[in-house]
Amino acid sequence: MQMKIILFGFVASLMSVQTSMADDSPLAEQMDVMNDAYKAIRREKDPAKGAALAREAQDAMVKAITETPELVKAMADGPEKAKASAGYRKMMGQLIATLADMELAFLDNNLEKVQEIVTSMREMKKKGHDQFMEEDE
């Protein structure tokens, strides 16, 4: 009986370690903020609210650019890893600039431009995830 309790405790603690590893890396947390703002932006017509959402997404990506994707962390040290890491920051930098353009488009009350930017961000997301996100996420 005591053995069973010890075994149960062991399995339970292993499971909790696994869950905490799977989600909620600091990068994943910022990506979640980005995702919520991006979804809301697509429906937003009010310039001030839209600009605030674009700013919120920017702030999250400014934090995310200082992180390293798990996929890059797992690479062996060397030039390929350094290039992947720089490539990640370049793409994130472009995303931040695009979000600033979106904020400006809202402030100019140019909803047509906002929609163009939303479309271009879909492509950036796909490219970023194809390159830097682990398959099972």
Ligand code: HEM
């Ligand atoms: C519209 C733009 C984007 C949206 C809405 C978005 C959204 C998301 C979401 C919802 C996740 C899953 C988070 C979770 O597991 O809880 C994620 C993860 C991730 N995203 Fe993005 N993303 C975008 C652009 C990008 C770009 C441009 C890059 C790379 C330059 C990128 C790199 C990643 C990586 C590496 C992960 C996995 C997190 C980790 O390694 O821990 N994302 N993203």
